[in-house]
Amino acid sequence: MISPDERFFSEGQGYFGLRENPATETHCNVWDWDQLRWIKVKGTAKIFPPGEDVETSVLAQFADYLSPEVRAITVDDDGLLTGVSTDPEEDDTFFIGYLPLSICQSLANCSTVYFSQLQELDRLGPGVDLSSYDGQRVAFKFNPLGMPLRLQMSWKEMNLLSKLPPHPNIIPFDRIGLEDVESRVIGFTTKYIPGGTLADADPKRPFRFEWLQQLIQLVDFLNLELWIIHQDIAPRNLLVDPETDKIILFDFDWAANGNDGLINGRDDVSGVVFTLYEIVTNDTHFTSIPHWERNKDMVQTIEWTCHRELDSDVSKFREFLNEWVAARTDKATEQYSNAPKRLTWPDLPTPPDYDVPFELGLTEEGETVWRTGGRSRRIALEKGQYCFRWERPPQSRLFKKPQNSM
Template sequence: MINPQDRFWSEGQNYYGPSEDPTTQTYCNVWDWDQLRMTKVKGTAKIFPPDEDRELSILAQFADYLSPEVSAITVDDEGLLTGASTDPEEDDTLFLAYIPFSSCESLTNCSTIQHSKLQELDRLGPFVDLVSYKNESGIPQKVVFKFNVLNKPLRLQMAWDELNILKNLPPHPNIITFDRIVLEDQESRVIGFTTKYIPGGTLADPKIPFRFEWLQQLTQVVDFLNLELGIMHQDIAPRNLFIDPYTQKIVLFDFDRAASGKQRLYDGRDDVSSVVFTLYELITNDKSFSGIPHWDRNIDMVQSISEWPSNRELDSEVSKFRNFLNEWVATRRSDGDMERYLNAPHRLTWPDLPTAPDYSVKFEMGTTWDGKANWTTGHRSRHTAMKMGQYCFRWERPPQSRSLIEAEHSVK
């Protein structure tokens, strides 16, 4: 089940006047990652002051009880529900035209699965489900399904890059295994992908012991990604590390922030620094540094700490971990490390993100100065696209709490 703290996300507050005036009419578009739907929450600036995101806790009270047809709710200055609207004009969800599989030449050699053949087992987090399907031999497969519902340029690029990286990575015991591309059923558009499921939870759980050999494996796989393939993961953290219970090896996953060469390479997100902060957090269970923006962090913040208190079961002394880490960092931080990364001998490459043809279809947006209809192309609301007869894949689903109850009743 999705962590309640991660379930809702606001696109911000929108004011029909000065935000300082408590009577100014205000609305906030809030995403519910559990139901994969956006709801407009309306009220005044008094209940929705700038940057406080009060709309999240307000919608959380009602989200599981709203009809799927509800596009907007209104609350009073106490946060109490005063109205609900099913008017589709209130729905500000942007139209997301997924790319046809036939247009993705870089993916043609990948196995595929239709979305309708996936059976939901759990919702692990935003954009991540645990699902199962039967393969061509009728054998059930339990996998992780990763997808994107946001029409945001960066999010679309991240999804495209991660898909291409994972499907191009050579098999490696310390990297998550790519499984299949997921296609929606009607027009075979690419809506996500699946990877191997590894049970047991991530190393973010301080109850999971940590071995010295896993640090060695982590540094080795980072060297392989950086210096052989020219890939910078840029999000190495305990939450993105598994221990495979069958192989007893560490496994790195979640490549949606990964960079290839200079493309999407961010300051402060280099993998060497991330390994340092990751080991510190693994040993001490001190998560304070993970809350510091990556551009404000440097490894001296933790390496200068004389003693790292051990708050996790380890198979070796802390000094052994730190000595190995320091030697590895010194090697990687030597002159020419960035050049070796940029000139990796087996750099992974893939084509740019294609543009779906749907955005070339003209739609009416307002009028010109002389009162004539203004026709344009590009991004549009989902409501506009549907009025024009464009195909829209719909992600909406019941809240998981209701799905679990229905599943229990079906068993009885």
């Protein structure tokens, strides 16, 4: 189940007047990762001040009880529901022109699975379901949002994972996920590994020295042989495979391929340092510091108070880590530039759907203004374009009898 603190996010507040005026009408678009839809929350600037995202907690009270047809809700200054709207004009969902598999030559050799074949078993997190097909369980990762950065990240991750050579410490890629009508690429599946991440692990379960060795060897392989920088190494992205008892790294959506997508402050050496510190000490406060303001010396130069069972003394972990960090720091630039097995794939193609023109108002002379490119789902439907719809019931209803909804 998706945790409550990850379920909603807001695009921010839109004010129809001065934001300093408490009576100013205010609209907020809130995304629900559980139901995979936008809901507009309307009220005043008094209850929705700038930057506080109060609208997410307001919507959380009602989200599971709203009809699927509801596009917007209105609340009073106490956050109490005063109205709902099913007007399609209230729907600001962005149209995503998912790519037909036929134009994705870099994915042509991948096995595929249709969305209708995937049976949902659980919702593991934002954009990740536990699913099954043909008797096997898989993690299904998908992107239901039309934001350009998310589309780029999704394209990069499925290409990267599908091209990585098999490795005992990398989550195995499974299949490309297709919608059923036009065989468009909507996500991908990987092997599902039960047991939760290291962020959720029982602190009484000993963390093994060999797992640190495996992680470091894996990072060297990715960085120095492939010039792949994961950029998000953290306990929440690490598993232990119960079948092999080996550590597994997943979630490559922030990964850089060479200098493409490289972000300052997110190097994997620092990632390993902060990861081991968090595992050993159970101190997570460094995760709240922006990556561009962190550096590994913050934890390498302080004492580590152990709050986790280890199979060796903490000094053994730290000595091994420090020696590796020193070796990597001395030759970082030279080693990267000599990566012998770099992976390649093409840039994200422009979906052909965006070439279809649509009307966008009138000129001063009364002539129609035509545009191509991105558009709302409402406009795409008006133009007769195919729109894959992600909306689904809240998980709380999946195994319950239907109840009255608003």
